[in-house]
Amino acid sequence: MGKIIVIANQKGGVGKTTTAINLSASLAVAERKTLLIDLDPQANTTSGLGIALGNGEPSVYEILIGEKTAEELIHATEIEFLKVLPSRSALIGAEVELVGAISRETRLKRALAKIKDNFNYIFIDCPPSLGLLTVNALTAADALIVPIQCEYYAMEGLGQLLKTIQLVSEHLNPRLKIEGILLTMFDTRLSLSHQVTSEIRSHFGAQVFRTVIPRSVRLSEAPSFGKPVLLYDIKSAGAQRYLELASELLEREEVR
Amino acid sequence: MGKIIVIANQKGGVGKTTTAINLSASLAVAERKTLLIDLDPQANTTSGLGIALGNGEPSVYEILIGEKTAEELIHATEIEFLKVLPSRSALIGAEVELVGAISRETRLKRALAKIKDNFNYIFIDCPPSLGLLTVNALTAADALIVPIQCEYYAMEGLGQLLKTIQLVSEHLNPRLKIEGILLTMFDTRLSLSHQVTSEIRSHFGAQVFRTVIPRSVRLSEAPSFGKPVLLYDIKSAGAQRYLELASELLEREEVR
Ligand SMILES: Nc1ncnc2c1ncn2[C@@H]1O[C@H](COP(=O)(O)OP(=O)(O)OP(=O)(O)O)[C@@H](O)[C@H]1O
Ligand SMILES: Nc1ncnc2c1ncn2[C@@H]1O[C@H](COP(=O)(O)OP(=O)(O)OP(=O)(O)O)[C@@H](O)[C@H]1O
Ligand SMILES: [Mg+2]
Ligand SMILES: [Mg+2]
Numbered sequence: 169m170g171k172i173i174v175i176a177n178q179k180g181g182v183g184k185t186t187t188a189i190n191l192s193a194s195l196a197v198a199e200r201k202t203l204l205i206d207l208d209p210q211a212n213t214t215s216g217l218g219i220a221l222g223n224g225e226p227s228v229y230e231i232l233i234g235e236k237t238a239e240e241l242i243h244a245t246e247i248e249f250l251k252v253l254p255s256r257s258a259l260i261g262a263e264v265e266l267v268g269a270i271s272r273e274t275r276l277k278r279a280l281a282k283i284k285d286n287f288n289y290i291f292i293d294c295p296p297s298l299g300l301l302t303v304n305a306l307t308a309a310d311a312l313i314v315p316i317q318c319e320y321y322a323m324e325g326l327g328q329l330l331k332t333i334q335l336v337s338e339h340l341n342p343r344l345k346i347e348g349i350l351l352t353m354f355d356t357r358l359s360l361s362h363q364v365t366s367e368i369r370s371h372f373g374a375q376v377f378r379t380v381i382p383r384s385v386r387l388s389e390a391p392s393f394g395k396p397v398l399l400y401d402i403k404s405a406g407a408q409r410y411l412e413l414a415s416e417l418l419e420r421e422e423v424r
Numbered sequence: 425m426g427k428i429i430v431i432a433n434q435k436g437g438v439g440k441t442t443t444a445i446n447l448s449a450s451l452a453v454a455e456r457k458t459l460l461i462d463l464d465p466q467a468n469t470t471s472g473l474g475i476a477l478g479n480g481e482p483s484v485y486e487i488l489i490g491e492k493t494a495e496e497l498i499h500a501t502e503i504e505f506l507k508v509l510p511s512r513s514a515l516i517g518a519e520v521e522l523v524g525a526i527s528r529e530t531r532l533k534r535a536l537a538k539i540k541d542n543f544n545y546i547f548i549d550c551p552p553s554l555g556l557l558t559v560n561a562l563t564a565a566d567a568l569i570v571p572i573q574c575e576y577y578a579m580e581g582l583g584q585l586l587k588t589i590q591l592v593s594e595h596l597n598p599r600l601k602i603e604g605i606l607l608t609m610f611d612t613r614l615s616l617s618h619q620v621t622s623e624i625r626s627h628f629g630a631q632v633f634r635t636v637i638p639r640s641v642r643l644s645e646a647p648s649f650g651k652p653v654l655l656y657d658i659k660s661a662g663a664q665r666y667l668e669l670a671s672e673l674l675e676r677e678e679v680r
Contacts (some may be wrong), residue, residue, distance in 0.1 A: 178466065178552075179436065179437070179466060180435065180436015180437040180438070180552035181435070181436040181438060181573070182436070182437060182551075183436010185577070209584065210434065210435060210577070210580055210581045210584070212580060215577075215580055216576075216577070228564050239508045255581070256586045257587075260554065261582065263555070295552075296434075296436035296437075296553065297551065297552065297553045297555070298516065299519070299555065317437070318547070319644050320472075320645070320647045320648040321441070321466070321468045321471075321472070321647065322646060323473060323586060324466055324467070324468060325466045326514050327513070328465065328466070328516065331513075339637040347672040358641055358643060360641070360645055362650070363648075379650065384526075385614055385616070386574060388616060389576070389616055391576045391577065392616065392619075396669070
């Protein structure tokens, strides 16, 4: 039960949040019990699903510092099988406050231990950095999905990310593995998209998901309505591709 | 002499590096002596200008930890009046290593003091976070340019950024002010672009630059040739808008 999948890449704006929201929503409509955790102080996953925390309302920050349990902060969404652990800007403080704390890297892992088996999938959306929040996510994780934008700078940061994964799997989490590399914002009209895609496939081979997410304006409009794209426009290319990605993920599970 | 302008926004992928490279290149071709500092461990500014550091070659990391002076590490570019202080992934270590160091926030400011008057403009490209690297940049700065993508999540992080600017100006740098807010990746065909733009203009009024940067594929292709867009395709909309932005900035200077 309970496979924890982290969505991470320190390069900014590559589609981490968009993947976290739409992949988890696609699995939830396939009736897999899914929890989505927002571990970014920007809280884009939280607002992208239309969740607004009231003044002083606790968030994943209180879980990391030990004031609340994960169970207490699970929020429902419009989709029955999709739940969310929301974030807020207070989370910015966690990186600094936990620097000197005991076993600061395993806070999230320990907080999720009790609820892990209540879900089929737990996704964690990360901020665009390799700091303590992302290390907490990688330490708690079973697997990692790396979204990569089909643009020139996409390949630059991969070396650093792979080094961090190596360090985490050596010292904190030996079971961590890459579930897959996801190509995002692919534009068939641009030769750059084709060049980057073929370079990434030649580097990473079968680790790259078959499903490629196209640039699709519906994907960037959906969060302004607080909805995953499949509730905003199910016929759009963005919605269809994320449903396909969910099936590709489930296919891999069944085969194992 | 020597106006230090920081390009910052913790939201990822909004065009910080693209603005840092192309605005500084546009000022350099107008024969303003310009230094561009890459303060992001991803080193996209460095590679976007075709600079490749050899094994063990020092970077801005060695300046922050005090092993090298800024003067020693200035690199030339294809444009006579444009120089660069390059970055590399070792910079990731600075955030952790400097946490306990004395006056960790003013390292960059002190390193730039000796060379500041050799340039008309010094630009600093920041990583997508509000950690010690960005705080060092804001402490050294005279002014700040905030690129904002014309997308839904654009407004979300602004509150946090403004709070950080407030803290820096109260405790570390009373002269810090917002030079301007720059709208990037504007697509005239998308209603979302128009909605976000009018919302940002109504919030920030005259602080928003008149010049708006359109989504332009030439801008995303240029870094793969290691060139600013004005050397790659001067006639493109991207190149023309950044030249206009440089004139708008110079106009403001002349008026003051
Ligand atoms: N396939 C797509 N087509 C069009 N727009 C997209 C697509 N994927 C994401 N976007 C838009 O691009 C922007 C960046 O995406 P997103 O916020 O998901 O990236 P991120 O990696 O989570 O960013 P950050 O590094 O700031 O956390 C958002 O405005 C989003 O709506
Ligand atoms: N106006 C534009 N039109 C088209 N593509 C653009 C434009 N501006 C930037 N890009 C592309 O979008 C991507 C993100 O831009 P960029 O890397 O400059 O953002 P950033 O804010 O520096 O990202 P990070 O948060 O990772 O530092 C890059 O691939 C870049 O080439
Ligand atoms: Mg995100
Ligand atoms: Mg950048």
